[in-house]
Amino acid sequence: MKYRLFLFGLFFLINPYFWVFDVLPDFIGLLIMAKAIRSLTDVSPSMEAASNGLKKAAALSISQLGLTIPMMTLVNSDPTFNMVFSFCFNILRIIILIPTLHELFNGFVYFADRHAEKGHTVSTVKLKTVRTVMQIYIILHSLLSAFPEIVYFKVNDSGMTESVEEIYPLAPFRLGIMFLCACIVALLSLIFYVIICVYFSSLRKKAEFNRGITSDIASYVRSERKRIMTAVKPAMTCFIIACFCAVGYYIDGKALIPPYFTPILHIAVISYLRRILDKKVTRAFSIVAVIVSVPLQVFSEFFATEYHETASFAFSEIETKFLFPYYLNIAYTVFLVLSTVCIGIALYRVIKDHTVLFWESAYITHNSKAVNEKLRRLRLSVLLTCASSLLAVFNCYTYGKLYSKPMLNTYALLIGVIVGVCASLLCSSVRTAVLEKYSTENKMN
Numbered sequence: 001m002k003y004r005l006f007l008f009g010l011f012f013l014i015n016p017y018f019w020v021f022d023v024l025p026d027f028i029g030l031l032i033m034a035k036a037i038r039s040l041t042d043v044s045p046s047m048e049a050a051s052n053g054l055k056k057a058a059a060l061s062i063s064q065l066g067l068t069i070p071m072m073t074l075v076n077s078d079p080t081f082n083m084v085f086s087f088c089f090n091i092l093r094i095i096i097l098i099p100t101l102h103e104l105f106n107g108f109v110y111f112a113d114r115h116a117e118k119g120h121t122v123s124t125v126k127l128k129t130v131r132t133v134m135q136i137y138i139i140l141h142s143l144l145s146a147f148p149e150i151v152y153f154k155v156n157d158s159g160m161t162e163s164v165e166e167i168y169p170l171a172p173f174r175l176g177i178m179f180l181c182a183c184i185v186a187l188l189s190l191i192f193y194v195i196i197c198v199y200f201s202s203l204r205k206k207a208e209f210n211r212g213i214t215s216d217i218a219s220y221v222r223s224e225r226k227r228i229m230t231a232v233k234p235a236m237t238c239f240i241i242a243c244f245c246a247v248g249y250y251i252d253g254k255a256l257i258p259p260y261f262t263p264i265l266h267i268a269v270i271s272y273l274r275r276i277l278d279k280k281v282t283r284a285f286s287i288v289a290v291i292v293s294v295p296l297q298v299f300s301e302f303f304a305t306e307y308h309e310t311a312s313f314a315f316s317e318i319e320t321k322f323l324f325p326y327y328l329n330i331a332y333t334v335f336l337v338l339s340t341v342c343i344g345i346a347l348y349r350v351i352k353d354h355t356v357l358f359w360e361s362a363y364i365t366h367n368s369k370a371v372n373e374k375l376r377r378l379r380l381s382v383l384l385t386c387a388s389s390l391l392a393v394f395n396c397y398t399y400g401k402l403y404s405k406p407m408l409n410t411y412a413l414l415i416g417v418i419v420g421v422c423a424s425l426l427c428s429s430v431r432t433a434v435l436e437k438y439s440t441e442n443k444m445n
């Protein structure tokens with residue numbers, strides 16, 4: 001158990017929401033927490049269930065973040081969407097995280113009972129108390145984050161008036177309510193985080209308890225097949241999602257999918273594949289792409305909000321201000337292409353090293369079909385890398401012609417979907433090939 005890493009991940013969950021924006025994205029913290037307990041998932045079913053729950057919550061957080069921009073477009077016509085959007089996602093967050101925390105601390109209780117020794121015991125009562133504190137905090141945080149949107153509950157929906165104040169009488173007080181809720185959440189978060197840090201720091205000092213857990217992990221024999229698949233499966237899943245997230249489509253000048261999604265998923269793909277590759281593949285380009293994508297998203301939002309209504313009619317007047325996010329987009333595209341090439345290299349090496357058992361020269365003449373299948377996958381990985389890179393370049397070009405040639409936007413969407421489908425087919429084929437190879441090896445041994 002990596003206590004410090006777990007607490008670092010937990011830090012991303014304690015910030016208050018401002019409107020529907022999560023300043024510190026929850027999915028980053030949830031994935032870090034899942035990584036912190038990953039070593040325990042093999043020896044404790046509860047920890048495995050907790051890890052899966054954290055990943056589900058991360059997927060929910062990514063979905064919420066991705067749907068924020070389309071939701072903002074709907075809010076312009078009916079602000080009630082604010083309330084529905086916020087309450088739905090916060091309730092789902094509670095539904096996923098409460099049982100996840102329950103399983104997490106059940107895992108700790110399991111280890112405490114298993115390795116209880118005189119003078120070095122870990123109190124199960126304290127574990128359950130801390131679990132209850134975390135669950136109550138998650139509920140309060142979610143409800144207080146969604147509460148400001150209650151101002152958009154329609155009191156008068158008769159259609160007989162056009163006054164916003166009569167339909168939403170609490171709307172003028174929304175900023176005050178949001179500020180009050182944010183202050184309460186900030187105070188609760190500070191108290192909660194201090195309590196959790198103090199407790200986990202004390203748990204970290206329980207030498208016999210942690211030594212027993214380490215012994216359990218060391219005694220667990222993991223098959224080569226499982227070791228490879230625990231890296232390949234999530235890597236392929238993240239890669240498929242990254243290909244679909246690379247779709248460059250805009251609504252009123254706003255990106256349908258934020259640009260930082262793809263490079264973040266690239267980092268995850270490379271991180272997973274590095275576990276099974278002898279020669280490491282760099283993540284530096286993916287990290288730089290994430291860094292560049294943040295200001296790109298911010299400037300694109302400001303530009304679209306201020307100019308999208310006039311851009312298609314008077315583009316020449318705003319072209320100068322448009323150039324900055326456009327050049328920033330070019331820089332982002334360069335690093336995204338380099339990141340995609342790194343993904344292609346890693347995927348190529350995985351296919352070469354971990355698919356089809358009969359690649360050795362002694363078997364080639366008797367297993368030409370297996371060899372041809374492997375060569376086909378290698379070629380597809382190269383072609384997919386080239387296609388993904390060209391898609392990123394085309395998306396950049398489309399952004400530059402966003403208002404003068406809007407049809408390019410639709411073409412980019414179609415091409416992106418095709419690339420995503422091809423990625424899905426290739427990754428499914430690679431997963432199957434890896435399973436076939438190591439299943440056959442086990443039978444032969």
